[in-house]
Amino acid sequence: EVKAKTAFVCTECGADSPKWAGQCDACGAWNSLTEITLESKAAVTASRRGSWAGKMDAPKITALKDVTHTEASRVSTGISEFDRVLGGGLVDGAVVLIGGDPGIGKSTLLLQSMALMAPRMPGLYVTGEESLGQIAGRAARLGVPLDGLFALSETCVERILAQAIQEKPRFIIADSIQTLWTETLAAAPGSVGQVRESAARLVRYAKETGTSVFLVGHVTKEGGIAGPRVLEHMVDAVLYFEGDSGSRFRLLRAFKNRFGAVNELGVFAMGDKGLKEVPNPSAIFLSHTSTRQPGSCVLVTREGTRPLLVEVQALVDASPLSNPRRVAVGLEGNRLAMLLAVLHRHGGVFTSDQDVFVNVVGGIRVQETAADLPVLLSVLSSLRNTPLPEKTLAFGEVGLSGEIRPVPNGEERLKEAATHGFKRAIVPRANAPRTSPAGMEVIAVDRLADAIEALG
Numbered sequence: 146e147v148k149a150k151t152a153f154v155c156t157e158c159g160a161d162s163p164k165w166a167g168q169c170d171a172c173g174a175w176n177s178l179t180e181i182t183l184e185s186k187a188a189v190t191a192s193r194r195g196s197w198a199g200k201m202d203a204p205k206i207t208a209l210k211d212v213t214h215t216e217a218s219r220v221s222t223g224i225s226e227f228d229r230v231l232g233g234g235l236v237d238g239a240v241v242l243i244g245g246d247p248g249i250g251k252s253t254l255l256l257q258s259m260a261l262m263a264p265r266m267p268g269l270y271v272t273g274e275e276s277l278g279q280i281a282g283r284a285a286r287l288g289v290p291l292d293g294l295f296a297l298s299e300t301c302v303e304r305i306l307a308q309a310i311q312e313k314p315r316f317i318i319a320d321s322i323q324t325l326w327t328e329t330l331a332a333a334p335g336s337v338g339q340v341r342e343s344a345a346r347l348v349r350y351a352k353e354t355g356t357s358v359f360l361v362g363h364v365t366k367e368g369g370i371a372g373p374r375v376l377e378h379m380v381d382a383v384l385y386f387e388g389d390s391g392s393r394f395r396l397l398r399a400f401k402n403r404f405g406a407v408n409e410l411g412v413f414a415m416g417d418k419g420l421k422e423v424p425n426p427s428a429i430f431l432s433h434t435s436t437r438q439p440g441s442c443v444l445v446t447r448e449g450t451r452p453l454l455v456e457v458q459a460l461v462d463a464s465p466l467s468n469p470r471r472v473a474v475g476l477e478g479n480r481l482a483m484l485l486a487v488l489h490r491h492g493g494v495f496t497s498d499q500d501v502f503v504n505v506v507g508g509i510r511v512q513e514t515a516a517d518l519p520v521l522l523s524v525l526s527s528l529r530n531t532p533l534p535e536k537t538l539a540f541g542e543v544g545l546s547g548e549i550r551p552v553p554n555g556e557e558r559l560k561e562a563a564t565h566g567f568k569r570a571i572v573p574r575a576n577a578p579r580t581s582p583a584g585m586e587v588i589a590v591d592r593l594a595d596a597i598e599a600l601g
Protein backbone atom coordinates (compact mmCIF):
# COMPACT_ATOMS: atom_id res chain seq x y z
CA GLU A 146 0.00 0.00 0.00
CA VAL A 147 1.56 3.26 -1.16
CA LYS A 148 0.47 6.32 0.69
CA ALA A 149 -0.98 8.94 -1.64
CA LYS A 150 1.59 11.64 -2.20
CA THR A 151 0.59 15.15 -1.28
CA ALA A 152 2.03 18.57 -1.86
CA PHE A 153 0.97 22.12 -1.14
CA VAL A 154 -0.01 24.77 -3.58
CA CYS A 155 -0.61 28.47 -3.05
CA THR A 156 -4.11 29.49 -4.07
CA GLU A 157 -2.90 33.06 -4.60
CA CYS A 158 0.03 32.57 -6.95
CA GLY A 159 -0.02 28.87 -7.79
CA ALA A 160 3.47 28.14 -6.46
CA ASP A 161 4.24 24.61 -5.24
CA SER A 162 5.69 23.80 -1.91
CA PRO A 163 6.59 20.40 -0.43
CA LYS A 164 5.71 21.52 3.09
CA TRP A 165 2.91 23.47 4.65
CA ALA A 166 3.73 26.96 5.85
CA GLY A 167 1.67 29.87 7.11
CA GLN A 168 3.01 32.15 4.42
CA CYS A 169 3.71 31.42 0.77
CA ASP A 170 7.44 31.70 -0.01
CA ALA A 171 6.79 32.83 -3.53
CA CYS A 172 4.23 35.60 -3.17
CA GLY A 173 4.10 36.26 0.54
CA ALA A 174 0.35 35.60 0.90
CA TRP A 175 -0.79 34.33 4.28
CA ASN A 176 -2.80 31.14 4.85
CA SER A 177 -2.96 30.46 1.15
CA LEU A 178 -1.33 27.02 1.00
CA THR A 179 -3.73 24.17 0.38
CA GLU A 180 -2.86 20.50 0.42
CA ILE A 181 -3.36 18.62 -2.83
CA THR A 182 -3.15 14.92 -3.55
CA LEU A 183 -0.83 14.10 -6.40
CA GLU A 184 -1.35 11.33 -8.90
CA SER A 185 0.05 8.11 -7.55
CA LYS A 186 3.73 8.10 -8.31
CA ALA A 187 4.17 4.45 -7.26
CA ALA A 188 4.49 3.08 -10.79
CA VAL A 189 6.83 5.80 -11.91
CA THR A 190 9.03 5.47 -8.85
CA ALA A 191 9.26 1.70 -9.21
CA SER A 192 10.54 1.93 -12.74
CA ARG A 193 13.14 4.49 -11.77
CA ARG A 194 14.44 2.77 -8.67
CA GLY A 195 18.01 1.50 -8.84
CA SER A 196 19.72 3.89 -11.19
CA TRP A 197 19.49 7.42 -12.44
CA ALA A 198 17.84 6.43 -15.67
CA GLY A 199 16.10 3.22 -14.56
CA LYS A 200 14.75 1.13 -17.45
CA MET A 201 13.61 4.05 -19.51
CA ASP A 202 14.77 4.49 -23.08
CA ALA A 203 16.99 7.50 -23.42
CA PRO A 204 15.05 10.36 -24.96
CA LYS A 205 16.32 11.79 -28.22
CA ILE A 206 18.06 15.14 -28.36
CA THR A 207 17.42 17.35 -31.39
CA ALA A 208 19.44 20.23 -32.78
CA LEU A 209 17.21 23.28 -32.87
CA LYS A 210 18.28 24.07 -36.44
CA ASP A 211 16.72 20.78 -37.54
CA VAL A 212 13.36 21.54 -36.03
CA THR A 213 10.81 22.66 -38.57
CA HIS A 214 8.69 25.45 -37.29
CA THR A 215 5.96 27.52 -38.80
CA GLU A 216 4.29 30.68 -37.67
CA ALA A 217 1.46 29.64 -35.37
CA SER A 218 -1.69 29.46 -37.44
CA ARG A 219 -4.48 31.61 -36.13
CA VAL A 220 -8.20 31.53 -36.57
CA SER A 221 -10.45 34.47 -35.99
CA THR A 222 -12.96 34.03 -33.19
CA GLY A 223 -15.34 36.15 -35.25
CA ILE A 224 -15.14 38.88 -32.63
CA SER A 225 -12.34 41.28 -33.38
CA GLU A 226 -12.00 42.62 -29.83
CA PHE A 227 -11.56 39.02 -28.68
CA ASP A 228 -9.01 38.39 -31.45
CA ARG A 229 -7.11 41.49 -30.40
CA VAL A 230 -6.73 40.28 -26.83
CA LEU A 231 -5.69 36.82 -28.01
CA GLY A 232 -2.91 38.46 -30.04
CA GLY A 233 -4.60 38.23 -33.45
CA GLY A 234 -6.89 35.25 -33.20
CA LEU A 235 -6.96 31.80 -31.65
CA VAL A 236 -3.81 29.70 -32.09
CA ASP A 237 -4.15 25.97 -32.79
CA GLY A 238 -3.49 23.95 -29.67
CA ALA A 239 -3.50 27.00 -27.42
CA VAL A 240 -4.99 26.75 -23.96
CA VAL A 241 -6.67 29.96 -22.91
CA LEU A 242 -7.94 30.59 -19.41
CA ILE A 243 -10.76 33.11 -19.13
CA GLY A 244 -11.24 34.29 -15.57
CA GLY A 245 -13.66 36.70 -13.99
CA ASP A 246 -16.40 37.17 -11.44
CA PRO A 247 -19.53 35.07 -11.84
CA GLY A 248 -22.04 36.77 -14.12
CA ILE A 249 -19.53 38.99 -15.89
CA GLY A 250 -20.09 37.36 -19.30
CA LYS A 251 -17.57 34.55 -19.77
CA SER A 252 -20.09 31.96 -20.97
CA THR A 253 -21.79 34.53 -23.17
CA LEU A 254 -18.58 35.53 -24.94
CA LEU A 255 -17.55 31.93 -25.57
CA LEU A 256 -20.94 30.86 -26.83
CA GLN A 257 -21.07 33.84 -29.17
CA SER A 258 -17.66 33.14 -30.64
CA MET A 259 -18.40 29.44 -30.90
CA ALA A 260 -21.43 30.29 -33.02
CA LEU A 261 -19.41 32.66 -35.19
CA MET A 262 -16.65 30.08 -35.65
CA ALA A 263 -18.98 27.14 -36.28
CA PRO A 264 -19.03 27.40 -40.10
CA ARG A 265 -15.21 27.49 -40.20
CA MET A 266 -14.24 25.30 -37.27
CA PRO A 267 -16.39 23.02 -35.18
CA GLY A 268 -16.21 23.39 -31.42
CA LEU A 269 -17.53 21.52 -28.41
CA TYR A 270 -19.08 23.33 -25.47
CA VAL A 271 -18.59 21.28 -22.31
CA THR A 272 -20.83 22.45 -19.52
CA GLY A 273 -20.50 21.38 -15.94
CA GLU A 274 -22.30 24.31 -14.50
CA GLU A 275 -25.42 24.91 -16.50
CA SER A 276 -27.82 22.46 -18.08
CA LEU A 277 -28.00 21.93 -21.83
CA GLY A 278 -31.37 23.66 -21.68
CA GLN A 279 -29.82 26.76 -20.19
CA ILE A 280 -27.10 26.84 -22.83
CA ALA A 281 -29.62 26.40 -25.64
CA GLY A 282 -31.77 29.10 -24.07
CA ARG A 283 -28.83 31.50 -23.97
CA ALA A 284 -28.00 30.73 -27.61
CA ALA A 285 -31.61 31.44 -28.57
CA ARG A 286 -31.56 34.68 -26.59
CA LEU A 287 -28.35 35.75 -28.28
CA GLY A 288 -30.03 35.11 -31.61
CA VAL A 289 -27.09 33.12 -32.96
CA PRO A 290 -27.66 30.35 -35.52
CA LEU A 291 -27.88 27.02 -33.72
CA ASP A 292 -26.49 25.05 -36.66
CA GLY A 293 -23.21 23.36 -35.90
CA LEU A 294 -23.27 24.09 -32.18
CA PHE A 295 -22.53 21.05 -30.06
CA ALA A 296 -22.59 20.77 -26.30
CA LEU A 297 -21.78 18.10 -23.78
CA SER A 298 -23.02 18.05 -20.22
CA GLU A 299 -20.22 16.24 -18.42
CA THR A 300 -17.73 16.92 -15.65
CA CYS A 301 -15.41 13.92 -15.78
CA VAL A 302 -12.31 14.79 -17.79
CA GLU A 303 -11.67 11.24 -18.95
CA ARG A 304 -15.18 11.01 -20.38
CA ILE A 305 -14.90 14.45 -21.97
CA LEU A 306 -11.64 13.47 -23.63
CA ALA A 307 -13.10 10.15 -24.80
CA GLN A 308 -15.77 12.16 -26.63
CA ALA A 309 -13.24 14.63 -27.97
CA ILE A 310 -11.05 11.84 -29.37
CA GLN A 311 -14.07 10.53 -31.26
CA GLU A 312 -15.64 13.76 -32.44
CA LYS A 313 -12.41 15.71 -32.98
CA PRO A 314 -13.68 19.23 -32.34
CA ARG A 315 -11.12 21.89 -33.31
CA PHE A 316 -11.62 23.59 -29.98
CA ILE A 317 -13.16 22.76 -26.62
CA ILE A 318 -14.78 25.14 -24.15
CA ALA A 319 -14.65 23.85 -20.57
CA ASP A 320 -17.18 25.83 -18.53
CA SER A 321 -16.08 25.88 -15.82
CA ILE A 322 -12.77 24.30 -14.87
CA GLN A 323 -13.90 24.32 -11.22
CA THR A 324 -16.58 21.74 -11.99
CA LEU A 325 -14.25 19.24 -13.67
CA TRP A 326 -12.67 16.26 -11.99
CA THR A 327 -10.43 13.39 -12.95
CA GLU A 328 -10.82 9.74 -11.99
CA THR A 329 -7.18 9.55 -10.98
CA LEU A 330 -7.69 11.66 -7.88
CA ALA A 331 -9.90 10.97 -4.91
CA ALA A 332 -10.18 14.63 -3.94
CA ALA A 333 -13.50 16.43 -4.31
CA PRO A 334 -14.31 18.32 -7.52
CA GLY A 335 -13.51 21.98 -7.07
CA SER A 336 -10.51 21.28 -4.84
CA VAL A 337 -7.20 22.72 -5.91
CA GLY A 338 -5.84 19.29 -6.78
CA GLN A 339 -8.78 18.38 -8.99
CA VAL A 340 -8.80 21.71 -10.77
CA ARG A 341 -5.09 21.54 -11.42
CA GLU A 342 -5.01 17.92 -12.56
CA SER A 343 -8.10 18.31 -14.75
CA ALA A 344 -6.57 21.33 -16.40
CA ALA A 345 -3.27 19.47 -16.83
CA ARG A 346 -5.06 16.71 -18.71
CA LEU A 347 -6.80 19.14 -21.00
CA VAL A 348 -3.50 20.93 -21.62
CA ARG A 349 -1.81 17.65 -22.54
CA TYR A 350 -4.66 16.79 -24.90
CA ALA A 351 -4.46 20.25 -26.50
CA LYS A 352 -0.72 19.99 -27.09
CA GLU A 353 -0.86 16.45 -28.46
CA THR A 354 -3.77 16.99 -30.83
CA GLY A 355 -3.54 20.71 -31.73
CA THR A 356 -7.04 21.22 -30.33
CA SER A 357 -7.50 24.65 -28.75
CA VAL A 358 -9.04 24.76 -25.31
CA PHE A 359 -10.82 27.55 -23.46
CA LEU A 360 -10.95 27.09 -19.72
CA VAL A 361 -13.50 29.19 -17.86
CA GLY A 362 -12.53 29.96 -14.26
CA HIS A 363 -14.43 31.90 -11.66
CA VAL A 364 -12.37 34.20 -9.57
CA THR A 365 -13.17 33.82 -5.92
CA LYS A 366 -11.89 36.15 -3.27
CA GLU A 367 -12.23 33.52 -0.52
CA GLY A 368 -9.52 30.88 -0.53
CA GLY A 369 -11.99 27.96 -0.26
CA ILE A 370 -12.53 27.16 -3.91
CA ALA A 371 -9.54 26.85 -6.19
CA GLY A 372 -9.21 30.11 -8.05
CA PRO A 373 -7.84 30.27 -11.56
CA ARG A 374 -4.56 31.61 -10.21
CA VAL A 375 -3.22 28.10 -9.68
CA LEU A 376 -3.69 27.52 -13.42
CA GLU A 377 -1.95 30.60 -14.70
CA HIS A 378 1.44 28.98 -15.25
CA MET A 379 -0.02 25.92 -17.01
CA VAL A 380 -1.85 27.68 -19.79
CA ASP A 381 -0.73 29.72 -22.81
CA ALA A 382 -2.88 32.74 -22.18
CA VAL A 383 -4.77 34.15 -19.23
CA LEU A 384 -7.52 36.63 -19.97
CA TYR A 385 -9.45 38.37 -17.26
CA PHE A 386 -12.86 39.93 -17.58
CA GLU A 387 -13.22 43.14 -15.63
CA GLY A 388 -16.09 45.50 -15.20
CA ASP A 389 -18.51 47.01 -12.79
CA SER A 390 -21.70 45.04 -12.25
CA GLY A 391 -23.54 48.37 -12.45
CA SER A 392 -22.06 49.21 -15.83
CA ARG A 393 -22.70 47.47 -19.11
CA PHE A 394 -19.10 47.83 -20.23
CA ARG A 395 -16.79 44.86 -19.93
CA LEU A 396 -13.06 44.74 -20.40
CA LEU A 397 -11.16 41.65 -21.39
CA ARG A 398 -7.51 41.96 -20.47
CA ALA A 399 -4.61 39.72 -21.46
CA PHE A 400 -2.75 39.09 -18.24
CA LYS A 401 -0.42 36.54 -19.76
CA ASN A 402 -0.10 35.60 -23.42
CA ARG A 403 2.49 33.37 -25.06
CA PHE A 404 1.14 34.39 -28.46
CA GLY A 405 0.61 38.10 -28.06
CA ALA A 406 1.06 41.23 -26.01
CA VAL A 407 0.02 41.37 -22.39
CA ASN A 408 -2.23 44.07 -21.03
CA GLU A 409 -4.00 44.26 -24.38
CA LEU A 410 -7.61 45.24 -23.78
CA GLY A 411 -10.78 44.23 -25.53
CA VAL A 412 -13.84 46.32 -24.81
CA PHE A 413 -17.41 45.08 -24.92
CA ALA A 414 -20.83 46.31 -23.95
CA MET A 415 -23.32 43.80 -22.51
CA GLY A 416 -26.73 44.21 -24.06
CA ASP A 417 -29.86 42.11 -24.46
CA LYS A 418 -28.26 40.34 -27.43
CA GLY A 419 -25.09 39.51 -25.55
CA LEU A 420 -21.71 41.19 -25.77
CA LYS A 421 -21.17 43.79 -28.45
CA GLU A 422 -17.76 45.03 -29.42
CA VAL A 423 -16.81 48.61 -28.68
CA PRO A 424 -14.22 49.21 -31.39
CA ASN A 425 -13.58 52.84 -30.43
CA PRO A 426 -13.67 52.82 -26.67
CA SER A 427 -11.53 55.79 -25.72
CA ALA A 428 -14.18 57.87 -23.96
CA ILE A 429 -16.73 55.34 -22.73
CA PHE A 430 -15.63 55.57 -19.11
CA LEU A 431 -16.10 59.30 -18.79
CA SER A 432 -19.20 60.46 -17.04
CA HIS A 433 -21.13 62.76 -19.30
CA THR A 434 -22.40 65.13 -16.66
CA SER A 435 -21.49 68.68 -17.51
CA THR A 436 -21.15 69.93 -13.93
CA ARG A 437 -17.68 69.76 -12.50
CA GLN A 438 -17.33 67.94 -9.23
CA PRO A 439 -14.66 68.33 -6.56
CA GLY A 440 -12.49 65.23 -6.26
CA SER A 441 -12.52 64.23 -9.89
CA CYS A 442 -9.69 64.19 -12.39
CA VAL A 443 -9.60 62.70 -15.89
CA LEU A 444 -6.53 60.90 -17.11
CA VAL A 445 -5.51 59.30 -20.37
CA THR A 446 -4.30 55.83 -19.62
CA ARG A 447 -2.82 53.61 -22.24
CA GLU A 448 -3.78 50.06 -21.59
CA GLY A 449 -2.73 47.71 -24.34
CA THR A 450 -2.31 49.60 -27.57
CA ARG A 451 -5.07 52.17 -27.25
CA PRO A 452 -5.47 55.34 -25.23
CA LEU A 453 -8.41 55.33 -22.85
CA LEU A 454 -9.87 58.30 -21.01
CA VAL A 455 -10.87 57.42 -17.47
CA GLU A 456 -11.93 59.38 -14.46
CA VAL A 457 -10.32 59.09 -11.04
CA GLN A 458 -12.47 60.11 -8.10
CA ALA A 459 -11.32 60.85 -4.61
CA LEU A 460 -13.17 61.47 -1.40
CA VAL A 461 -11.14 62.97 1.40
CA ASP A 462 -12.91 63.42 4.69
CA ALA A 463 -11.92 64.10 8.30
CA SER A 464 -11.40 60.74 9.95
CA PRO A 465 -12.75 59.73 13.34
CA LEU A 466 -10.11 56.99 13.47
CA SER A 467 -6.67 57.24 14.97
CA ASN A 468 -5.49 55.29 11.96
CA PRO A 469 -7.40 56.87 9.03
CA ARG A 470 -8.46 54.71 6.13
CA ARG A 471 -6.81 54.63 2.72
CA VAL A 472 -8.92 52.74 0.23
CA ALA A 473 -8.09 52.36 -3.45
CA VAL A 474 -10.49 50.75 -5.89
CA GLY A 475 -9.09 50.05 -9.35
CA LEU A 476 -5.63 51.12 -8.24
CA GLU A 477 -2.95 49.64 -6.06
CA GLY A 478 -3.47 50.42 -2.38
CA ASN A 479 0.20 50.63 -1.47
CA ARG A 480 0.78 53.09 -4.25
CA LEU A 481 -1.93 55.35 -2.85
CA ALA A 482 -0.25 55.38 0.56
CA MET A 483 3.05 56.23 -1.08
CA LEU A 484 1.54 59.02 -3.16
CA LEU A 485 -0.09 60.57 -0.09
CA ALA A 486 3.31 60.62 1.61
CA VAL A 487 4.81 62.39 -1.40
CA LEU A 488 1.90 64.85 -1.36
CA HIS A 489 2.71 65.72 2.22
CA ARG A 490 6.47 65.88 1.93
CA HIS A 491 6.75 67.62 -1.45
CA GLY A 492 3.38 69.29 -1.85
CA GLY A 493 2.93 70.43 1.73
CA VAL A 494 -0.55 68.88 1.81
CA PHE A 495 -1.37 67.02 4.99
CA THR A 496 -3.86 64.11 4.85
CA SER A 497 -2.82 62.02 7.85
CA ASP A 498 -5.97 62.98 9.77
CA GLN A 499 -8.22 62.25 6.80
CA ASP A 500 -9.84 59.14 5.36
CA VAL A 501 -8.88 58.91 1.69
CA PHE A 502 -10.93 56.91 -0.78
CA VAL A 503 -9.90 56.73 -4.42
CA ASN A 504 -11.88 55.03 -7.15
CA VAL A 505 -11.45 54.57 -10.89
CA VAL A 506 -14.87 55.06 -12.45
CA GLY A 507 -16.46 52.23 -14.43
CA GLY A 508 -14.94 49.28 -12.61
CA ILE A 509 -11.77 49.44 -14.62
CA ARG A 510 -8.30 48.84 -13.22
CA VAL A 511 -5.45 51.15 -14.02
CA GLN A 512 -2.10 49.48 -13.62
CA GLU A 513 0.27 52.09 -14.98
CA THR A 514 1.99 54.86 -13.10
CA ALA A 515 0.46 57.52 -15.36
CA ALA A 516 -2.38 57.60 -12.83
CA ASP A 517 -0.14 58.98 -10.05
CA LEU A 518 -0.55 62.66 -10.79
CA PRO A 519 -4.32 62.46 -11.46
CA VAL A 520 -4.77 60.57 -8.18
CA LEU A 521 -3.04 63.34 -6.23
CA LEU A 522 -4.89 66.09 -8.07
CA SER A 523 -8.24 64.45 -7.32
CA VAL A 524 -7.26 64.02 -3.66
CA LEU A 525 -6.29 67.67 -3.48
CA SER A 526 -9.47 68.73 -5.24
CA SER A 527 -11.59 66.80 -2.77
CA LEU A 528 -9.65 68.09 0.22
CA ARG A 529 -10.11 71.69 -0.93
CA ASN A 530 -13.65 70.99 -2.08
CA THR A 531 -12.81 72.73 -5.35
CA PRO A 532 -13.29 71.15 -8.77
CA LEU A 533 -10.40 71.11 -11.23
CA PRO A 534 -10.57 73.78 -13.95
CA GLU A 535 -12.96 72.90 -16.72
CA LYS A 536 -11.96 70.33 -19.37
CA THR A 537 -8.67 69.59 -17.67
CA LEU A 538 -6.87 66.30 -17.59
CA ALA A 539 -3.57 65.06 -16.28
CA PHE A 540 -1.19 62.15 -16.42
CA GLY A 541 2.28 61.45 -15.12
CA GLU A 542 4.26 59.35 -12.72
CA VAL A 543 5.12 60.86 -9.36
CA GLY A 544 8.54 60.02 -7.95
CA LEU A 545 9.46 59.79 -4.28
CA SER A 546 11.36 63.05 -4.40
CA GLY A 547 8.34 64.87 -5.78
CA GLU A 548 9.46 64.88 -9.40
CA ILE A 549 6.95 64.27 -12.17
CA ARG A 550 8.27 61.61 -14.52
CA PRO A 551 7.26 61.04 -18.12
CA VAL A 552 5.13 58.10 -19.27
CA PRO A 553 5.21 56.36 -22.67
CA ASN A 554 3.25 57.72 -25.66
CA GLY A 555 2.57 61.16 -24.22
CA GLU A 556 1.78 62.78 -27.54
CA GLU A 557 -0.73 60.13 -28.51
CA ARG A 558 -2.50 60.56 -25.16
CA LEU A 559 -2.74 64.31 -25.63
CA LYS A 560 -4.11 63.96 -29.16
CA GLU A 561 -6.79 61.59 -27.96
CA ALA A 562 -7.81 63.97 -25.19
CA ALA A 563 -7.91 66.88 -27.64
CA THR A 564 -10.26 65.02 -29.95
CA HIS A 565 -12.61 64.63 -26.98
CA GLY A 566 -12.67 68.33 -26.31
CA PHE A 567 -10.18 68.67 -23.47
CA LYS A 568 -8.68 72.13 -23.30
CA ARG A 569 -5.96 71.85 -20.68
CA ALA A 570 -3.49 69.11 -19.83
CA ILE A 571 -1.11 68.93 -16.89
CA VAL A 572 1.68 66.60 -17.97
CA PRO A 573 5.32 65.74 -17.27
CA ARG A 574 7.67 68.13 -19.07
CA ALA A 575 9.23 65.37 -21.16
CA ASN A 576 5.76 64.45 -22.43
CA ALA A 577 4.91 67.94 -23.63
CA PRO A 578 5.08 68.05 -27.45
CA ARG A 579 6.79 70.95 -29.28
CA THR A 580 3.44 71.98 -30.69
CA SER A 581 0.36 71.33 -28.59
CA PRO A 582 -2.67 69.71 -30.20
CA ALA A 583 -5.06 72.30 -31.64
CA GLY A 584 -7.24 73.95 -29.03
CA MET A 585 -5.31 72.54 -26.08
CA GLU A 586 -3.08 74.24 -23.57
CA VAL A 587 -0.37 71.87 -22.35
CA ILE A 588 1.05 72.71 -18.95
CA ALA A 589 4.43 71.01 -18.56
CA VAL A 590 5.47 70.35 -14.98
CA ASP A 591 8.72 69.15 -13.42
CA ARG A 592 7.64 68.81 -9.82
CA LEU A 593 4.51 68.07 -7.86
CA ALA A 594 4.53 71.61 -6.49
CA ASP A 595 4.33 72.95 -10.08
CA ALA A 596 1.29 70.79 -10.76
CA ILE A 597 -0.44 72.01 -7.61
CA GLU A 598 0.35 75.56 -8.58
CA ALA A 599 -1.11 74.97 -12.05
CA LEU A 600 -4.48 74.33 -10.46
CA GLY A 601 -4.45 77.89 -9.17
Ligand code: TYD
Nearest residue numbers: 247248249250251252253415416417418419
Ligand atom coordinates in the same frame (compact mmCIF):
# COMPACT_ATOMS: atom_id res chain seq x y z
P1 TYD B 1 -22.67 34.90 -18.24
O1 TYD B 1 -22.05 34.79 -19.58
O2 TYD B 1 -23.57 33.81 -17.82
O3 TYD B 1 -21.57 35.13 -17.10
P2 TYD B 1 -20.46 34.12 -16.55
O4 TYD B 1 -20.38 32.95 -17.46
O5 TYD B 1 -19.22 34.96 -16.54
O6 TYD B 1 -20.87 33.76 -15.18
O7 TYD B 1 -23.40 36.32 -18.21
C1 TYD B 1 -24.37 36.49 -17.30
C2 TYD B 1 -24.91 37.88 -17.24
O8 TYD B 1 -25.05 38.53 -18.48
C3 TYD B 1 -26.26 37.74 -16.67
O9 TYD B 1 -26.34 38.60 -15.56
C4 TYD B 1 -27.20 38.12 -17.76
C5 TYD B 1 -26.39 38.97 -18.66
N1 TYD B 1 -26.74 38.81 -20.08
C6 TYD B 1 -27.22 39.89 -20.77
O10 TYD B 1 -27.37 41.00 -20.22
N2 TYD B 1 -27.53 39.76 -22.09
C7 TYD B 1 -27.41 38.58 -22.74
O11 TYD B 1 -27.70 38.50 -23.95
C8 TYD B 1 -26.90 37.46 -22.01
C9 TYD B 1 -26.77 36.12 -22.67
C10 TYD B 1 -26.59 37.62 -20.69
Ligand code: MG
Nearest residue numbers: 251252253320
Ligand atom coordinates in the same frame (compact mmCIF):
# COMPACT_ATOMS: atom_id res chain seq x y z
MG1 MG C 1 -20.92 31.01 -16.95
